[in-house]
Amino acid sequence: MRAALRELRTGTGPLPAAARRAVRVTLAAGLGFYVFLYGFDRPVEATYALFAAVALAGLSRIPGSGRERALVVARVLPAACALVALGTWLSVRTWAAVAGMLVIGFCVAFSSAAGPRLAGAAPGLQLLYILPCFPPYAPDTFGQRLTGTVAGILLLILAEATVLPDPAVPRYRELAAAAADEAARCAEVLERPPHTLPAAEAARASERSQALRPSHVDEAQRPAGPGVRERALAHTGLAARTLLARLRSLPPPESDPSNGTAGRDLVRAVRESAAGTAVLLRGGTPPATDSTRLRDLQVSLARTPVSGPGPGLRNAALVELADAALVLRGAAGIAVRGRAGAVDAVGPGAGAAAGPADRFWYAGEGPVRLWWHRLAGNSGPRSVHFQNAVRIGVALAVARTVAGVDSLPHGFWAMLAVLSLTRTNAVQTRATVRLALIGTLVGAVAAGGVLALAGEASTVYAIVLPPLMLFAFCVGPVRGVGWAQAMFTLVVAMAFAQLSPTTWELAEVRFLDVLIGSVIGMVCGLLAWPRGAHDELGRAVAELLHAAADDVQAATAAFGRPREVEPDQRVRHALAMAESAYAQYQTERARPATAPGEDWQAAVMTGHHVLWGGRRPPGTPPGPREEAVVREYGARVAAGLRRAAAAADPVHAAGPEEAVDPGRAGPEQAPDPGRAGPEQAPEPTDPGPVGSGARRPGPEGAPPVFYTAMGWLDALTADLALLDRGAGPPATGGAVAPV
Structure with missing residues (x-):
């Protein structure tokens, strides 16, 4: 009462x-x-x-x-x-x-x-x-x-x-702008010694990131439609959360002064880009040069030789930090300006080399085509x-x-x-x-x-x-x-x-x-499907993990060479199916009990990691020793993903021969935050170059791209460990995935 x-x-x-x-x-x-x-x-x-x-x-x-x-x-x-x-x-x-x-x-x-x-x-x-x-x-x-x-x-x-009239609630653009402002403040702190975030700043960044979670956003404000602006706004939120996570986990520079200067310049450019993104999301006109400068610094740092694993880790983390900031700026431009913003999003330099045309694929599609992608994918x-x-x-x-x-x-x-x-079950x-x-x-x-x-x-x-x-x-x-x-x-x-x-x-x-x-x-x-989303979730997760295994194996096999195929459309489609099933599963109060080892959230977020890692930033090409290490590690991770797929759905697990035809499905958006359940798209943590594998000394003179790839595979290994033991809420990452 x-x-x-x-x-x-x-x-x-x-x-x-x-x-x-x-x-x-x-x-x-x-x-x-x-x-x-x-x-x-x-x-x-x-x-x-x-x-x-x-x-x-x-x-x-x-x-x-x-x-x-x-x-x-x-x-x-x-x-x-x-x-x-x-x-x-x-x-x-x-x-x-x-x-x-x-x-x-x-x-x-x-x-x-x-x-x-x-x-x-x-x-x-x-x-x-x-x-x-x-x-x-x-x-x-x-x-x-x-x-x-x-x-x-x-x-x-x-x-x-x-x-x-109802009380006003914050719009998603306002929440994303606040997160971009927070990213700019974090980057400003990281420019000064000791180049790490104090606990209070890290907590505030985490709070801003949490505010963009679907379960914390009013249902009407969640960008979930098939249109260009709604897809881009969902992409903006995911990129903002990823950028904040990268800033919180950025390793400090070592004693190498040249590396520290280059890193500080890039962090300053990230701050300027994030501040400009916040202005853009609030309807202002940000400087047109900040993203260009950030791209140039990213390319330069990615091609800078490193003398050991410490600088290699730092450089790889900085390259990823710049990548997250560039994706945030590009997605925000499309969310605000529609297709006109795609020209700035797909720019030259590092971002283009990292595949923004594929990341922002929706910007080049007409409304009928986008609706077709959404409906055909389901x-x-x-x-x-x-x-x-x-x-x-x-x-x-x-x-x-x-x-x-x-x-x-x-x-x-x-x-x-x-x-x-x-009801659904x-x-x-x-x-x-x-x-x-x-x-x-x-x-x-x-x-x-x-x-x-x-x-x-x-x-x-x-x-x-x-x-x-x-x-x-x-x-x-x-x-x-x-x-x-x-x-x-x-x-x-x-x-x-x-x-x-x-x-x-x-x-x-x-x-x-x-x-x-x-x-x-x-x-x-x-x-008609009496168990609702429970059975379908197992099948969808199994298909997602099979598709992820194939994509990891293809990406690592092509390490050191231009990849002929962009990150697999099959992974996108499988991720969309798994996330929609997971969202419904969360709403079914009387769902069957979850068996030990079933950590659906970790399985879904593995798909985000796979899509993120399939895009390598530009830089110095790796040598034969680095290629061999990454390929062998990738083969082990792919085998683990296939074992996890079989465990997720032992009866109906779909192998590659049973895969959904990606041509039929179309490049549907991976995450769907508007239809998200309470735990969909958890707060990202850094899945990149701070992993245990990346800390292992690599071949002498290994380029940053090697540490980036190892960090990606480390993140997938951590996901596999969570899937194997069915631990509680996983500390998974939110990749800058193409939505």
């Missing part, structure tokens, strides 16, 4: 947020319903105005503030109108309505692959097809249905944008987005068949139960259905009592409906599915009692429909 009172007083927390949204949906739905029904005597328009607002605000869970939700609702308005039209025309026959439900149900549910905003709007869009797809077949009422739908959605947009049965869409599409089609064949009164309630109660669906049926039964009894006492006195229902809606949409999201079903049962009973003469039997019909829909949802959940 104290917590609830504190939330109400401060305006933050689930209860005040639910209260604000309840006021908006009640105003929009109630105004449209009462104006059409009592002002113009238009029951069809009234029905559609009510359900359109309820669908996109009560049933949907679009993240963000009221203004952000209003923008999303405005964008889906054409789709909502199209769904009402399809539902109206396909209701001519049961088979047509069922076929439409199967296809439309799948497509709308599959749109969740495009990010949390569309995923949040999907249930409401489903309802806008469900409502008109039932008899009577009345194409002559299409205009009335469309009018009510548009009016309800416009009222909702107006209410969301103007009524009870189009197979190994994608959890695809599995969820198949499950819900089939369940809705079955419910529509039952409702049509049995002429179920108010059959759309059965489909609504399928839509709102089906059978355990959660069963638990949800139990609570929903209890809540529906309680609500049906209460509604039956009201209907029996009030009879045909529609004035009573008109007075009761608004406060009931307000209470239902406020309490339901906070108290859970049982309360939501109980209150919604009362709401629909009071609404339908005003549309036509109604008896207490309406409550009985409501409970029967919810029971039928729940049974259908449970059966489909048992037949």
Whole structure:
């Protein structure tokens, strides 16, 4: 109680947020319903105005503030109108309505692959097809249905944008700019003796890095869409966290004065570049020369001969530090300026040699192509987005068949139960259905009592409906599915009692429909991937580790020579599949227990390390002795990755011959922070030249690129150790990966 009172007083927390949204949906739905029904005597328009607002605000869970939700609702308005039209025309026959439900149900549910905003709007869009797809077949009422739908959605947009504004939350660009500022401050400290970060500075850098973690960012602010700017903003956050990690772990210089001077010059250039990136992210105009100077210093240092492992480690770390700063600047430019920023991101010198054209591949693709990459990458049965869409599409089609064949009164309630109660695994669906049926039964009894006492006195229902809606949409999201079903049962009973003469039997019909829909949802959940993301995560991780092993072996075999193939698209695709499965796995509260040795987080982050290490910075070519050391080490790491893949999924582990065709998948972004679970993309630590292998003395006069490669392989070895012993949260790195 104290917590609830504190939330109400401060305006933050689930209860005040639910209260604000309840006021908006009640105003929009109630105004449209009462104006059409009592002002113009238009029951069809009234029905559609009510359900359109309820669908996109009560049933949907679009993240963000009221203004952000209003923008999303405005964008889906054409789709909502199209769904009402399809539902109206396909209701001519049961088979047509069922076929439409199967296809439309799948497509709308599959749109969740495009990010949390569309995923949040999907249930409401489903309802806008469900409502008109039932008899009577009345194409002559299409205009009335469309009018009510548009009016309800416009009222909702107006209410969301103007009524009870939500507290402001930091935008992701602001968080990234703060991280870039912190990187500049850390670099300034590292310019001065003893060239290490004090504990307080390191802690503050870690705090800024943590602020960019998906679990610490408001869901609406996570850049998760398939567009150029959203991909670039996700890349910016990952690069900022990596840069802060590199700064915290930068080894101090040794006594060699020339090495120290060159290092200080590069650290100063990193500071200038990071400060300019912060200005750019805040909408300013940074100096155009800071990135060019940093590239030149990176190339110079990478080609500087070293006299031992100490200077070699320092040089390799500085080259990687510059690389992280350059990627941060390039990604931020694309995030702010769109494709125009790609010209600066893919510049000459070190960055180009390190492969920025591949890192920023999305900057050269059109919007249709980017959407195709995202959807095609999730189009197979190994994608959890695809599995969820198949499950819900089939369940809705079955419910529509039952409702049509049995002429179920108010059959759309059965489909609504399928839509709102089906979860991603059978355990959660069963638990949800139990609570929903209890809540529906309680609500049906209460509604039956009201209907029996009030009879045909529609004035009573008109007075009761608004406060009931307000209470239902406020309490339901906070108290859970049982309360939501109980209150919604009362709401629909009071609404339908005003549309036509109604008896207490309406409550009985409501409970029967919810029971039928729940049974259908449970059966489909048992037949279609009943364990949710658990099984798929094992398969996805196994494929990721197999792809990583092949890429490591190819990269180290080509060490010392130009690599003919850029880092494998197969790794990107496998990483995208593993991360989406891991994100869903984190949301499944009733998931099966994790067996010993299953550290999915470490396995996912191994993919980041592989993509990062496949890009070697420019510099002095290695000699034959260095090549031999790296190749032998790479072969051992690849063998360990294959063993880890077999352990992750002993039955279904996919070898190279079973790999997903990378040409079909396309270069999909590796991390997807917008759909991230609480532990996705953990804070990066330096996976590079500070590893144990890099500390071992290399061949005399080994160039920095040798220490870079050894540090990369050391990081993968550390990941393998975590996978082997199933340790707790791994201290894994966040590579500057191509998103």
